Amino acid sequence: MAKEKLVTAITSMEDDFAQWYTDVVKKAELIDYSSVRGCMILRPNGYAIWENIQKELDRRFKETGVENVYMPMFIPESLLQREKDHVEGFAPEVAWVTHGGNEKLQERLCVRPTSETLFCDLYSNIVQSYRDLPKLYNQWCSVVRWEKTTRPFLRSMEFLWQEGHTAHAMAEEAEERTIQMLNVYADFCEQVLAIPMIKGRKSDKEKFAGAHATYTIEALMHDGKALQSGTSHNFGDGFARAFGIQYTDKDNKLQYVHQTSWGLSTRIIGAVIMVHGDNSGLVLPPKIAPIQAVIVPVMQQKEGVLEKANEVKEKLSKVASVILDDSDKSPGWKFSEHEMRGIPVRVELGPRDIANNQAVLARRDTGEKITVSLDSIAEEVTKLLDDIQNSLLEKARKHRDAHTYTATSMEEFEKTIKETPGFIKAMWCGDEACELEIKEKTGATSRCMPFEQEEISDKCVCCGKKAKTMVYWGKAY
Amino acid sequence: MAKEKLVTAITSMEDDFAQWYTDVVKKAELIDYSSVRGCMILRPNGYAIWENIQKELDRRFKETGVENVYMPMFIPESLLQREKDHVEGFAPEVAWVTHGGNEKLQERLCVRPTSETLFCDLYSNIVQSYRDLPKLYNQWCSVVRWEKTTRPFLRSMEFLWQEGHTAHAMAEEAEERTIQMLNVYADFCEQVLAIPMIKGRKSDKEKFAGAHATYTIEALMHDGKALQSGTSHNFGDGFARAFGIQYTDKDNKLQYVHQTSWGLSTRIIGAVIMVHGDNSGLVLPPKIAPIQAVIVPVMQQKEGVLEKANEVKEKLSKVASVILDDSDKSPGWKFSEHEMRGIPVRVELGPRDIANNQAVLARRDTGEKITVSLDSIAEEVTKLLDDIQNSLLEKARKHRDAHTYTATSMEEFEKTIKETPGFIKAMWCGDEACELEIKEKTGATSRCMPFEQEEISDKCVCCGKKAKTMVYWGKAY
Numbered sequence: 001m002a003k004e005k006l007v008t009a010i011t012s013m014e015d016d017f018a019q020w021y022t023d024v025v026k027k028a029e030l031i032d033y034s035s036v037r038g039c040m041i042l043r044p045n046g047y048a049i050w051e052n053i054q055k056e057l058d059r060r061f062k063e064t065g066v067e068n069v070y071m072p073m074f075i076p077e078s079l080l081q082r083e084k085d086h087v088e089g090f091a092p093e094v095a096w097v098t099h100g101g102n103e104k105l106q107e108r109l110c111v112r113p114t115s116e117t118l119f120c121d122l123y124s125n126i127v128q129s130y131r132d133l134p135k136l137y138n139q140w141c142s143v144v145r146w147e148k149t150t151r152p153f154l155r156s157m158e159f160l161w162q163e164g165h166t167a168h169a170m171a172e173e174a175e176e177r178t179i180q181m182l183n184v185y186a187d188f189c190e191q192v193l194a195i196p197m198i199k200g201r202k203s204d205k206e207k208f209a210g211a212h213a214t215y216t217i218e219a220l221m222h223d224g225k226a227l228q229s230g231t232s233h234n235f236g237d238g239f240a241r242a243f244g245i246q247y248t249d250k251d252n253k254l255q256y257v258h259q260t261s262w263g264l265s266t267r268i269i270g271a272v273i274m275v276h277g278d279n280s281g282l283v284l285p286p287k288i289a290p291i292q293a294v295i296v297p298v299m300q301q302k303e304g305v306l307e308k309a310n311e312v313k314e315k316l317s318k319v320a321s322v323i324l325d326d327s328d329k330s331p332g333w334k335f336s337e338h339e340m341r342g343i344p345v346r347v348e349l350g351p352r353d354i355a356n357n358q359a360v361l362a363r364r365d366t367g368e369k370i371t372v373s374l375d376s377i378a379e380e381v382t383k384l385l386d387d388i389q390n391s392l393l394e395k396a397r398k399h400r401d402a403h404t405y406t407a408t409s410m411e412e413f414e415k416t417i418k419e420t421p422g423f424i425k426a427m428w429c430g431d432e433a434c435e436l437e438i439k440e441k442t443g444a445t446s447r448c449m450p451f452e453q454e455e456i457s458d459k460c461v462c463c464g465k466k467a468k469t470m471v472y473w474g475k476a477y
Numbered sequence: 478m479a480k481e482k483l484v485t486a487i488t489s490m491e492d493d494f495a496q497w498y499t500d501v502v503k504k505a506e507l508i509d510y511s512s513v514r515g516c517m518i519l520r521p522n523g524y525a526i527w528e529n530i531q532k533e534l535d536r537r538f539k540e541t542g543v544e545n546v547y548m549p550m551f552i553p554e555s556l557l558q559r560e561k562d563h564v565e566g567f568a569p570e571v572a573w574v575t576h577g578g579n580e581k582l583q584e585r586l587c588v589r590p591t592s593e594t595l596f597c598d599l600y601s602n603i604v605q606s607y608r609d610l611p612k613l614y615n616q617w618c619s620v621v622r623w624e625k626t627t628r629p630f631l632r633s634m635e636f637l638w639q640e641g642h643t644a645h646a647m648a649e650e651a652e653e654r655t656i657q658m659l660n661v662y663a664d665f666c667e668q669v670l671a672i673p674m675i676k677g678r679k680s681d682k683e684k685f686a687g688a689h690a691t692y693t694i695e696a697l698m699h700d701g702k703a704l705q706s707g708t709s710h711n712f713g714d715g716f717a718r719a720f721g722i723q724y725t726d727k728d729n730k731l732q733y734v735h736q737t738s739w740g741l742s743t744r745i746i747g748a749v750i751m752v753h754g755d756n757s758g759l760v761l762p763p764k765i766a767p768i769q770a771v772i773v774p775v776m777q778q779k780e781g782v783l784e785k786a787n788e789v790k791e792k793l794s795k796v797a798s799v800i801l802d803d804s805d806k807s808p809g810w811k812f813s814e815h816e817m818r819g820i821p822v823r824v825e826l827g828p829r830d831i832a833n834n835q836a837v838l839a840r841r842d843t844g845e846k847i848t849v850s851l852d853s854i855a856e857e858v859t860k861l862l863d864d865i866q867n868s869l870l871e872k873a874r875k876h877r878d879a880h881t882y883t884a885t886s887m888e889e890f891e892k893t894i895k896e897t898p899g900f901i902k903a904m905w906c907g908d909e910a911c912e913l914e915i916k917e918k919t920g921a922t923s924r925c926m927p928f929e930q931e932e933i934s935d936k937c938v939c940c941g942k943k944a945k946t947m948v949y950w951g952k953a954y
Contacts, residue, residue, distance in 0.1 A: 035556050035598050036586065039549035044614070047545050068524050072516035072635055073550075073588075073619060074572075079512050092578050095551075097588065099573040100623040109513065111550075111574065111588070121512050137521070141619075142550060146577040158549055 010340075012279045017223040024273055025152045028282045028341050038150040038157035042266070045341060048290035049269055050160060054140060056192050056288075057162065057264065060184050066136045066164060071118045073141070074109040079117045083242040086116060089209020093146045095157075111144040116210065116235075116261055119165035120243035127257060130169050130249050134177075138164040153270035154227075154477050161265035167245065167257040171236065174258035178234040181262040182215045185230035193268065194285040194392040195219050195275050196400055197229065198423070198472055200448030205432050208261075212236035218447045218472060220400040221274035224421025226447050226474035229271055232262035270477070275396050276365075282342030283364055285392050286385040292320040293381055294338045298331050298350030308354050312347065312377060319378045320345075320385060339364060344388050345381060365392055408457045410441065413473075417442045423474050427467035429460035437462055438473065447472040487817075489756050494700040501750055502629045505759045505818050515627040515634035519743070522818060525767035526746055527637060531617060533669050533765075534639065534741065537661050543613045543641060548595045550618070551586040556594045560719040563593060566686020570623045572634075588621040593687065593712075593738055596642035597720035604734060606725050607646050611654075615641040630747035631704075631954050638742035644722065644734040648713065651735035655711040658739040659692045662707040670745065671762040671869040672696050672752050673877055674706065675900070675949055677925030682909050685738075689713035695924045695949060697877040698751035701898025703924050703951035706748055709739035747954070752873050753842075759819030760841055762869050763862040769797040770858055771815045775808050775827030785831050789824065789854060796859045797822075816841060821865050822858060842869055885934045887918065890950075894919045900951050904944035906937035914939055915950065924949040 010023035025031055030046030042050065058068070074097060081087045094110040112118070123135060140162045150156045164181060168174045186197040197217035207214035211233040219229050240246070240256040249255050276283040286292050293316055297309040309324050316322040325334050331348075338346060348360040359377060362369045365388050372380040403422030407413035416424055424444065428434060435446050438461075449469045460467045487500035502508055507523030519527065535545070551574060558564045571587040589595070600612060617639045627633045641658060645651045663674040674694040684691035688710040696706050717723070717733040726732050753760040763769050770793055774786040786801050793799040802811050808825075815823060825837040836854055839846045842865050849857040880899030884890035893901055901921065905911060912923050915938075926946045937944045 032599060032602065034549050034595065035553055036549045036551045039551060041549065041595075041599055042547040044544035044546055047547055050547075051545065067521035068528065069521055070519040070524055070527075070619075070637060072511050072513045072518065073621070074513045074516060074635070076512055094578065095574045095586075096576040097572045098575045101569050101571065109572075118511065118518075122509060122518055125509065142547075144550070158551070160547060 010279070010281065013222065013277075020277075020279075021270075021274060022152070024277055024281050024340075030269070030273075030282075031152045036157075038147060040152050040156050042160070045290070046269065049272070049284070049288060050266055052288050052290060053192075053268065054162075057184075057188055058140075060188060061138055061162075061164065064136070064180060064184065066138045069137045069139055070141070071112075071115050071122070071139055073112050075112055075115075075117055077108045077110065079121060080110055082117060082120070083210050083239055086210035086239075090114065095144050095146055112141075113143055113145045114261075114263070115139070115141075115143075115163055116165065116239060117243075119261075120239050120245060120259075123167050123257065123259075124243050124245045127167060127245055127247050130247055133167060133169045133247060133257065134173065135167040136164075136177075137166065138162055151270075151477075153266055153273070155267075159265050159267065161263050163261060163263045166260045167240075168259070169247065169249065169255070169257065171258045174236070174260050175234055178213070178215060178232045178260045178262070181260070182217065182230070182232040185232070185262070185264055186217050189217060189219070189229060189268070189271075190393060192285065192287045193272055194287075194389060194396060195229070195271055196393065196397045198448060198450050200450035200472065202231075202448055203432070203435060203446045203471070205435055206446060208233045210235065210238060212238060216448050218474075219271050219275065220403060220423055220474070221271065221477070222277070222399070223274070224403050224475075226423065226472075226476040227267070227271050227274070228447070228476065229268055230262070230264040233260060235259040235261065276392055277342075280336070281340035283392070284342035284344060286344045286389045289342065289344050290321065291323050291341075291343050292385055293322045293345040293347055294334075294343045295322065295324040295347040295349060296331055296334045296338070297324070297326060298348055298353075300326055302351045304354060305349070305351060309349050312349060312359065312374065315378050316347070316381055319382045345384055347377075347381070363388055365395075406456050407461055408459075410438075410462060413438070413444075413461055414442050417444050417475065421475065423447070423472050425454065425456055425470055426461035426473060427455075427457050427459060428469055428471045429463055429465045430468040431460070431463065431465075434460055434462035442473075443475050444473040445476055447474050447476065487756070487758065490699065490754075497754075497756075498747075498751060499629070501754055501758050501817075507746070507750075507759075508629045513634075515624060517629050517633050519637070522767070523746065526749070526761070526765060527743055529765050529767060530669075530745065531639075534661075534665055535617075537665060538615055538639075538641065541613070541657060541661065543615045546614045546616055547618070548589075548592050548599070548616055550589050552589055552592075552594055554585045554587065556598060557587055559594060559597075560687050560716055563687035563716075567591065572621050572623055589618075590620055590622045591738075591740070592616070592618075592620075592640055593642065593716060594720075596738075597716050597722060597736075600644050600734065600736075601720050601722045604644060604722055604724050607727055610644060610646045610724060610734065611650065612644040613641075613654075614643065615639055628747075628954075630743055630750070632744075636742050636744065638740050640738060640740045643737045644717075645736070646724065646726065646732070646734065648735045651713070651737050652711055655690070655692060655709045655737045655739070658737070659694065659707070659709040662709070662739070662741055663694050666694060666696070666706060666745070666748075667870060669762070669764045670749055671764075671866060671873060672706070672748055673870065673874045675925060675927050677927035677949065679708075679925055680909070680912060680923045680948070682912055683923060685710045687712065687715060689715060693925050695951075696748050696752065697880060697900055697951070698748065698954070699754070699876070700751070701880050701952075703900065703949075703953040704744070704748050704751070705924070705953065706745055707739070707741040710737060712736040712738065753869055754819075757813070758817035760869070761819035761821060763821045763866045766819065766821050767798065768800050768818075768820050769862055770799045770822040770824055771811075771820045772799065772801040772824040772826060773808055773811045773815070774801070774803060775825055775830075777803055779828045781831060782826070782828060786826050789826060789836065789851065792855050793824070793858055796855045797862060822861055824854075824858070840865055842872075883933050884938055885936075887915075887939060890915070890921075890938055891919055894921050894952065898952065900924070900949050902931065902933055902947055903938035903950055904932075904934050904936060905946055905948045906940055906942045907945040908937070908940065908942075911937055911939035919950075920952050921950040922953055924951050924953065
């Protein structure tokens with residue numbers, strides 16, 4: 001006997017976006033809370049998405065010559081303190097190990113919040129000559145930041161990420177690498193996660209502790225808030241001077257290296273949820289979905305139904321990642337469950353379909369159903385997955401563009417951010433005082449100075465003085 | 478101009494095996510020491526081996542239904558203390574986090590030495606009914622154990638591993654899974670790492686803290702010492718009772734689950750080094766080698782040599798992972814360097830070879846050279862890689878068998894372990910006192926009670942009382 005259970009409805013996005021988000025994360029079984037405050041458990045549905053992200057990004061990194069390494073998770077306090085800005089930025093939010101076994105340590109160790117200092121320490125040992133450069137290292141690991149308030153994926157005490165750290169002979173090479181990796185992130189997000197990105201540079205106020213310049217990719221969520229989705233930093237020779245990373249150049253002169261670092265974390269899964277999700281739950285772009293199609297047999301107890309369903313599974317497994325749900329739940333329950341998990345395509349197959357040599361394909365993104373012949377089902381599913389991938393990107397781009405506004409005065413700025421949340425493009429004089437004033441008045445921060453500039457006006461939206469640059473502003477996660 | 482450098486010779490195995498090991502690890506650039514005592518840096522050559530191990534093992538796990546997750550790296554002290562034997566085993570060797578940012582924590586957190594307690598905590602929340610079972614979770618992560626003395630790969634404060642944790646309805650299923658995963662490890666080690674394994678059960682003295690039974694795979698290193706290479710534990714319902722992990726069975730009765738855990742770590746890379754390595758450095762089995770073949774052009778400045786070398790690279794890249802070393806070092810230097818790194822096949826190609834439409838293939842394992850036609854070079858390299866893989870396993874098995882002895886008296890035992898280090902098969906009464914006495918007299922520990930039993934005699938080798946089981950003994954890393 002089927003044990004009937006109805007999928008509990010989730011809060012609707014329109015009623016309470018934050019609650020909708022938490023509901024989806026829990027009901028799609030992406031994460032679970034743990035006994036450790038602020039630390040989350042990535043359950044199989046959530047971790048499988050991260051595995052796909054890793055696979056795709058790792059391949060792209062390696063194509064640019066990057067090699068993977070693994071560095072210790074502990075940083076001695078004295079090493080963390082070597083670069084002044086860096087320690088100021090991170091020391092207040094690290095976890096400290098003070099005891100090993102039953103003994104008190106002579107020097108405290110922090111659990112890495114990021115690993116610049118460790119990579120610098122390594123590079124100072126292994127870089128001697130220009131022949132040793134560039135070093136293009138990356139690691140996949142977890143890092144810890146002692147956050148007060150946490151939210152699944154978006155902000156947690158421990159999170160998974162990758163951190164690339166490179167060292168170059170010339171300043172220009174470091175700048176090129178910084179931009180190159182930002183482009184790798186942006187392309188990956190657009191092509192695989194179907195999330196369009198604004199690429200730009202952070203203001204000095206928003207840049208990374210110790211960086212000469214920080215570049216960012218920024219996405220717009222369904223609720224009109226921005227999410228910083230990946231960053232790439234050019235350190236110039238600041239860390240090299242603090243850590244003494246020098247090489248002998250071709251003329252036998254001692255020079256400092258120029259360094260970069262760049263990172264993308266499980267936070268991006270939060271973006272996938274908040275860009276594509278709907279009131280039935282998660283919606284996964286096919287290229288990142290651990291399961292791309294689920295076959296749900298209808299009246300599976302009838303002779304021949306499961307047999308045919310298995311045949312179809314066999315066929316589809318050649319073109320997609322597919323499962324057959326032959327559990328003893330009702331088809332309706334299965335529909336809801338797989339929608340909640342965001343599986344892009346559902347294949348419905350019952351006795352009548354089989355008699356007509358056909359199946360029904362339901363798209364997760366639009367709910368649309370089409371009937372296809374079993375002879376060409378592999379081709380149809382392939383086409384549909386492509387279609388879904390493209391239209392998710394298209395939809396996200398339209399949503400973002402429709403929620404990107406301009407403002408030439410503070411009144412307009414304040415009204416817009418209040419009434420129609422989204423990105424605001426507005427001019428800025430470059431003065432941090434204006435950034436602070438805008439934040440105080442509107443809650444919006446400068447997201448980035450985009451590479452693609454427009455001249456909205458010639459005056460700073462805040463102080464009215466001569467504008468230097470156009471900035472994307474927004475409330476951010 | 479070529480900058481000539483000779484590869485510094487490494488200590489020979491015969492002179493000082495421990496120093497040889499350290500030399501190989503450093504010279505092959507597998508690891509580097511870090512500023513954190515006892516923590517090692519996995520450099521690209523070392524991490525790439527671990528990536529291949531992960532890829533192969535992960536696929537094998539998933540074929541048995543295992544799913545990956547990620548659990549927090551911190552365990553609250555109270556959670557670690559929940560299972561009595563477990564906390565006794567691990568508490569003396571954990572790192573304690575006592576401060577977050579500038580605040581003292583209300584409860585200390587330990588950095589996970591292993592994650593049984595976290596998985597139990599999760600299972601107690603998500604397992605309700607027999608329908609929720611089995612849970613077959615695994616994670617790839619790093620763990621920390623506060624070791625006094627450390628050695629690269631073999632024993633370090635932080636190391637990378639995978640830990641599988643499963644929960645089952647029935648006791649038999651847990652036992653089956655424990656043995657199944659031990660077999661996955663043993664097959665992987667033999668087929669991929671070319672290391673033959675003895676499978677067996679640990680004595681009570683040697684079993685895991687909190688386990689009902691621990692199974693192990695044991696390998697013999699070149700110097701006659703044993704290395705525990707992977708373990709699989711059956712917990713029975715001990716942890717389930719401590720953590721209250723219960724499910725309702727089909728008759729609506731509340732039952733405790735039965736659990737297992739199993740782990741394999743970067744330690745296994747130490748085994749690869751110590752089983753296959755020689756006085757020229759690392760020797761990697763082709764199936765785990767990040768680079769399987771290196772093309773070294775001879776007189777590369779001559780017209781057409783590099784062009785042909787690139788053609789050969791193109792051909793070989795279809796059947797193997799291949800690089801072309803066209804750096805400005807001398808061929809002799811390149812030979813030494815790639816031998817040190819353990820690359821299985823070297824392809825030598827000079828003007829005379831090209832004129833004869835041939836190349837020379839040199840095997841890393843035997844040093845043997847063969848001349849092959851460029852027309853069939855892809856097939857020849859494929860065959861050679863297969864050959865090397867098989868003969869490495871064969872050689873390791875012969876070495877192990879030749880260094881496996883029997884002893885029926887303590888005199889014989891002591892003489893053997895002193896004069897011809899290796900495994901000793903000897904009978905045991907089952908009494909821990911004899912285990913302790915043997916260890917004290919000989920330095921050897923009971924490695925395992927092998928699944929394949931032989932009756933060497935009917936008396937315990939130590940006390941002479943009636944023997945219960947045959948045990949493999951040895952000095953161990």
